[in-house]
Amino acid sequence: MKPRFRQSMNWLHTWVGFSFGWLLYFIFITGTTGYFDSEIDRWMKPEITVVDQVINQDKVIAAAELQLKKLAPESTQWYIGLPASRTPFVQIQWLQSADVEKNILRSWHKRYLDTQTGEANDARKTAGGETLYRMHYNLHYIPQLAGYILTSLATMLMLIGLVTGVIIHKKIFIEFFTFRAKKGIRSWLDIHNIFSVLPLPFHLMITYSGLLLLMGITMSSVIDFRYGEGQQNHRKFYNEAKLDIKEQQYIDLPTESFSLKTVLNDVAIRYKNHKINYIGLIEQGSKNEQYEIWFDKYEGIHLVSTVKYRINSNKVEIQTATEKAGSAAQIYDLFEHLHEGLFANIYVRWLYFLSGLLGAGMVATGIILWIKKRQINNPKNKQLNVISVIEHINIGIIIGLPIAIASYFWANRLLPIDITDRANWEVHCFFIAMLASIIFSLCLSTRKAWLNLLWFTAMIYLTLPLVNLVTTEHNILLSIQKSDWLMLGFDLSMLFFGICFAMAAIIVNKTKEQKKSTPILANLNTKKKLKAAVH
Amino acid sequence: MTFIKNYANSINITARIFIALIGGFILANLVAIIISYLPADNKVDGIVMGMMVSFIIYTITVLVVFSTKTAKKAGISVVSGCLIAYGIIAYLNYGS
Amino acid sequence: MSILIELILLMFGFILLSLSLSRHYNKVHNKHSQLSTRTLWIFRVSGYALLLTSIILGINLWGLTLGLVYWFASAMLIALLITLILSFKPHWLSFISAFKK
Numbered sequence: 001m002k003p004r005f006r007q008s009m010n011w012l013h014t015w016v017g018f019s020f021g022w023l024l025y026f027i028f029i030t031g032t033t034g035y036f037d038s039e040i041d042r043w044m045k046p047e048i049t050v051v052d053q054v055i056n057q058d059k060v061i062a063a064a065e066l067q068l069k070k071l072a073p074e075s076t077q078w079y080i081g082l083p084a085s086r087t088p089f090v091q092i093q094w095l096q097s098a099d100v101e102k103n104i105l106r107s108w109h110k111r112y113l114d115t116q117t118g119e120a121n122d123a124r125k126t127a128g129g130e131t132l133y134r135m136h137y138n139l140h141y142i143p144q145l146a147g148y149i150l151t152s153l154a155t156m157l158m159l160i161g162l163v164t165g166v167i168i169h170k171k172i173f174i175e176f177f178t179f180r181a182k183k184g185i186r187s188w189l190d191i192h193n194i195f196s197v198l199p200l201p202f203h204l205m206i207t208y209s210g211l212l213l214l215m216g217i218t219m220s221s222v223i224d225f226r227y228g229e230g231q232q233n234h235r236k237f238y239n240e241a242k243l244d245i246k247e248q249q250y251i252d253l254p255t256e257s258f259s260l261k262t263v264l265n266d267v268a269i270r271y272k273n274h275k276i277n278y279i280g281l282i283e284q285g286s287k288n289e290q291y292e293i294w295f296d297k298y299e300g301i302h303l304v305s306t307v308k309y310r311i312n313s314n315k316v317e318i319q320t321a322t323e324k325a326g327s328a329a330q331i332y333d334l335f336e337h338l339h340e341g342l343f344a345n346i347y348v349r350w351l352y353f354l355s356g357l358l359g360a361g362m363v364a365t366g367i368i369l370w371i372k373k374r375q376i377n378n379p380k381n382k383q384l385n386v387i388s389v390i391e392h393i394n395i396g397i398i399i400g401l402p403i404a405i406a407s408y409f410w411a412n413r414l415l416p417i418d419i420t421d422r423a424n425w426e427v428h429c430f431f432i433a434m435l436a437s438i439i440f441s442l443c444l445s446t447r448k449a450w451l452n453l454l455w456f457t458a459m460i461y462l463t464l465p466l467v468n469l470v471t472t473e474h475n476i477l478l479s480i481q482k483s484d485w486l487m488l489g490f491d492l493s494m495l496f497f498g499i500c501f502a503m504a505a506i507i508v509n510k511t512k513e514q515k516k517s518t519p520i521l522a523n524l525n526t527k528k529k530l531k532a533a534v535h
Numbered sequence: 536m537t538f539i540k541n542y543a544n545s546i547n548i549t550a551r552i553f554i555a556l557i558g559g560f561i562l563a564n565l566v567a568i569i570i571s572y573l574p575a576d577n578k579v580d581g582i583v584m585g586m587m588v589s590f591i592i593y594t595i596t597v598l599v600v601f602s603t604k605t606a607k608k609a610g611i612s613v614v615s616g617c618l619i620a621y622g623i624i625a626y627l628n629y630g631s
Numbered sequence: 632m633s634i635l636i637e638l639i640l641l642m643f644g645f646i647l648l649s650l651s652l653s654r655h656y657n658k659v660h661n662k663h664s665q666l667s668t669r670t671l672w673i674f675r676v677s678g679y680a681l682l683l684t685s686i687i688l689g690i691n692l693w694g695l696t697l698g699l700v701y702w703f704a705s706a707m708l709i710a711l712l713i714t715l716i717l718s719f720k721p722h723w724l725s726f727i728s729a730f731k732k
Contacts, residue, residue, distance in 0.1 A: 179718040201703045219586040240579045326580030351704040
């Protein structure tokens with residue numbers, strides 16, 4: 001397309017990156033918050049009583065069973081969740097099957113067990129960390145399928161952007177550690193390179209695995225052609241594709257005494273070193289009675305197999321799974337687990353988080369570069385051009401998204417507990433805050449927009465622990481006292497991010513004021529006044 | 536005539552975008568179907584493998600489409616790739 | 632705490648590699664000359680050797696997949712730190728010249 005290959009790739013890199021840049025920034029930031037979704041969930045449900053270790057496991061399980069019997073006698077699937085490192089509380093969950101007559105959809109319900117009183121409490125209705133993270137592929141306000149397709153398209157362009165980026169970056173090794181400050185566009189390019197090249201393995205992995213995770217929808221025509229069209233055929237395909245190699249063994253537990261208690265006794269002996277995370281009680285009282293034991297343990301990046309106890313041909317049988325049957329399915333598993341990072345300990349988890357933020361920074365600096373390169377020949381004091389509008393919207397989105405997330409957390413604390421649709425209103429606050437940031441940015445000069453928005457962000461993050469203190473019984477000192485590490489970690493992290501935004505504001509403040517740039521919306525008024533004056 | 540001359544660049548770019556996005560998608564799917572025939576015993580696993588490789592094919596196709604000298608060349612490459620792939624699939628389908 | 636050994640190996644490996652480039656070496660030692668080929672090769676070889684050692688150590692300690700995940704993540708962290716040091720406080724790395732003797 002251009003005289004040389006590298007120039008064509010440069011052109012492609014620029015436009016592939018710019019076309020879906022804002023959506024990719026959104027996906028990166030919301031997806032990155034997902035690495036701490038459990039921690040965010042805990043903070044957004046302050047009613048949960050935290051318990052580090054269950055002292056008397058049998059008593060707790062008995063209390064949980066009692067509550068499940070009271071709240072969900074008809075349900076065929078009960079789950080009891082015991083405390084784990086990222087979920088330090090006891091929870092019960094049950095499945096409510098669809099009931100067409102009573103207009104009830106198939107759904108899961110969750111309650112939190114207070115180990116002191118044995119009561120099952122519900123936390124406030126909140127969208128939680130889960131919705132924040134799910135937005136990175138569902139998006140919001142659009143049908144789920146549309147979200148999947150847009151996300152996949154953006155990810156595909158991201159992959160092309162990464163590959164072209166590597167191709168055009170001639171001096172990729174020489175400039176590995178290079179950052180030349182205060183050199184205008186050269187400095188922005190250096191930052192863009194650092195954000196892209198240093199976490200390059202992460203970016204390639206996350207982009208490719210992201211594509212794989214949605215390939216069932218985007219590449220579904222392959223399934224249609226070779227397996228058959230329609231939902232039923234697809235479901236058959238997935239069941240066969242996900243098949244794992246199962247191992248069965250019979251144990252000499254008499255079938256008459258097959259119950260949760262005897263199963264747990266067996267588990268305590270057979271899986272001595274494994275910590276139980278979830279206990280599933282499936283179809284109790286029927287001949288299909290099963291118990292699922294989920295462990296809080298990873299082998300490498302894969303979760304250790306669930307153990308299923310059931311009665312088969314008059315004997316008690318234990319079933320575990322080793323790995324996926326198909327080799328392609330194993331590779332898919334590898335990428336899925338790398339993407340989700342559920343195996344990660346606190347060190348790797350923070351590095352996943354940092355990598356995600358660097359990815360968002362890569363996209364953001366890329367858009368800034370695009371804007372600045374097009375402003376070289378058009379000095380800023382040219383009124384109301386498209387590039388200027390894009391620049392202002394860009395500032396509104398780049399800082400607006402952190403503002404939106406903080407607003408989401410503020411809304412969780414400030415919205416009244418019993419308004420209808422509370423969870424959805426928390427998400428509405430998220431998007432209202434983002435829209436407000438964009439409009440605000442359009443009303444000011446770029447420098448003022450950066451400064452004001454950065455200081456505002458710093459303020460709302462720094463004061464978030466204060467909001468926590470005022471609206472709930474939790475605060476930093478109390479969290480230390482009660483060993484509520486998740487609540488403490490969240491509050492401290494908010495302080496840390498606030499300080500980071502404040503530092504960013506100080507750095508922007510120090511940069512020299514560029515040539516006078518006029519705010520966008522003020523121009524509209526002056527144009528109207530000019531027209532009125534002429535006529 | 537002058538219309539085409541003035542907008543030659545835009546037509547070039549638009550054509551390439553079309554060929555890359557849509558043609559590339561079709562080619563990637565066709566190659567994925569071919570790959571799904573590879574494992575003789577496990578059809579389902581082959582389909583999974585095909586779908587996973589399709590994204591690499593898509594990326595390479597887009598890079599090729601934007602690096603050829605003319606948009607026409609890009610179009611011919613992709614279309615002929617699709618036709619060859621379709622032919623291979625027809626052959627494999629008849630065989631099995 | 633074996634992650635600390637990994638991080639230290641990575642840190643020295645990346646410092647040596649970065650200082651094998653004249654542009655960074657000169658910034659650290661406030662010089663304006665080209666590096667001698669001998670120094671360049673010593674730095675490069677030892678730098679890569681330390682990185683290789685850290686990869687092998689990681690895989691031995693944590694298995695293939697997990698070891699590589701830990702390595703890539705830690706390498707990114709260390710490379711970021713060194714970039715920051717080279718950009719804002721390059722004289723912190725001047726201790727390397729002590730090893731030149």
